[in-house]
Amino acid sequence: GAGVSQSPSNKVTEKGKDVELRCDPISGHTALYWYRQRLGQGLEFLIYFQGNSAPDKSGLPSDRFSAERTGESVSTLTIQRTQQEDSAVYLCASSLERSKPQHFGDGTRLSIL
Template identity: 90%
Template sequence: GAGVSQSPSNKVTEKGKDVELRCDPISGHTALYWYRQRLGQGLEFLIYFQGNSAPDKSGLPSDRFSAERTGESVSTLTIQRTQQEDSAVYLCASSLAQGATQYFGPGTRLTVL
């Protein structure tokens, strides 16, 4: 079946602009995660959604970052007033339930000039 999809695959933006990244999880997966991967570093947890429960936003690095998810479907990660240090690959993952194996999308490579 279809895996996790993300769009766009690449995004180049200017410092100070807002960007919106999209994630479509595997159908039927109730849990959705966002991670950030900087060059040469491990993946950093950003946010977790589980069904209709309140999301775990503990990994968001600043209030410029926000994310939404509609039910158990698509999620968007928004970065306002982008900075050069936001340049990274943003990865989305989904799992069948809380604590189950996480399956990752291909990522969105964000470059802030």
């Protein structure tokens, strides 16, 4: 499969726990994006990586959210001390570079109890 791969596909955790979501972009794609989609809503931008440039973190909703990317490969989105309002589908996308179409993974459905 040459698409964007995300894991886990589903995650249920208790309020207050930390979670880590993983994204494997399409090989060769320099740009990687994380979005959040709450139930019945559109996508909210969270963070964006482009090559070796400093990431654009302007969409992260609080300092409990952070993300890293190793070179031009895997990215992890970490949410610390989860709250119920963090429940959503977290989607990762990648593109050849930032002007090219974004290809989306299947998402991680996160449920906070």
